[in-house]
Amino acid sequence: MFSKVQRQVCQKLTGLQQHARSVANITAKSQAVFDRESKYGAHNYHPLPVAISKGEGVFMWDVDGNRYYDFLSAYSAVNQGHSHPKIIKALTDQASTLALTSRAFYNNVLGEYEEYVTKLFGFDKVLPMNTGVEGGETANKLARKWAYNVKKIPKNKAKIVFAEGNFWGRTLAAISSSTDPSSYEGFGPYMPGYSLVPYNDLAALEKELQDPNCAAFMVEPIQGEAGVVVPQEGYLCKVRELCTKYNVLWIADEVQTGLCRTGRQVLALMLAVDHEGVKPDILILGKALSGGIYPDKMAACLLDLIFAYSWFSSVPTLPGNLNKDDS
Known part of the structure; x- marks a missing residue:
């Protein structure tokens, strides 16, 4: 995992951002941009x-x-750099032929994309989405459907566990599982069916997983918005072990950490979970998946989870956009 030096670098970068606010020399041209957006x-x-x-x-x-220098990289969405010529060419080539079909029709690009990403990450099925939080919502729905159809949890009793300090978006489901007052205050009542445990606390996690109504544990392998919080060595292995022991799905939220964001050899460690050689039941990817050009997120899972759905009831319109699949 990350070293102490890497953690200190992250802290220094935060300090530089704060310093930039106080010393920036704002020109009239820049101020006009700020004022228009503010208005x-x-x-x-x-x-x-x-x-x-x-x-x-x-x-x-x-x-x-x-x-x-762009050290922020759009919160990891621009891993490949801005305006990468290969990505731009793929987008313009596809847009000049066919841009959007919705999911009402088959097209000649989506299947190729699905085959590529499932083989790349070692999962059986994938569902393209538009945003990271949409991927998280879909993972939650899939976990609940699996809980009722496979684990036989009583109707409307399924529980999903999250780690304190998590951040996966600002929808009602996301803020209902949040411990950040700036995310949830003023938006109640909150959605039921969520439980929280301290991050990196295996004893607390095991206690929650023992609940027979527990459907899933959703966690960031490295917490991003909480301050780049890295768990102790072996935490992910133990999470995998406990989820298997208590028949609970493990959802890995790799929207920020996925696609070679955590160092070492690129091809060997595409995901943060790869550092400990473990595999979640559901994987959520985003940000860098888009190439920094077009909204593109996905939820990937193992085959037996898809069979929990009689019909996968998460079908938005724009994931039928061929530009995102072609890039």
Whole structure:
């Protein structure tokens, strides 16, 4: 896992972001960008005072022509660099032929994408989605359906366990499983069926998994928004062991950590769970999966979980977009 030095680097980067706010020399051109967004956009974020207008590779330029190294990488969505020519070409080639079919029809690209990603990550089935939180919602639905159809948990009694400090989005389900007041305050009543345990606390986790109504444990292998929190060595192995022991699904949320975000050899360690050689029952991927160009997320799972559905009832329109599958 990450070393102490790597953790310290993350802390230093946070300090640099805070410093940038206080010393930034704001020009009239940049201020006009800030003012327009402030006037017409909903205030749901606190961006750094930089108005970006161009990106290429590891660099970004603001409206005044200043160049920056992009160490944020759009929260990991731009692993491949900005405006990667291979990705741009794939998108433009596909868009000039066919862009969207919805899932009402077959197309000649989706199956190729599904075969590639399932073989790459070693899962049996995949469902493309649009956002990371949509992948998490789908994983929750799949776990509940499996709980009722396979584990035979009584109707409406299934429970999904999360780790404290988690972040997987801002939908009602996501904030109902959150411990961050800035995410959930003012949005009650909250959705039932969720339970929380301290992150990296195996004893507390085992106690929750012993509940016969426990359907799944959803966890980030390395917590992102909580501050890049790395569990103790062997934590993921024990999670796999406990979930198997108590017949509970393990959902790995690798939206931020997936696709070579955690170091070492690229091909050998595509996922954070690969560091301990374990495999979850459901895998959620996103961000870097998109190439930083088009919203693209996915939930992958093992074959017996899909059989828990008589019909997979999660069919949005835009995952039929051929651009995301082709890129």
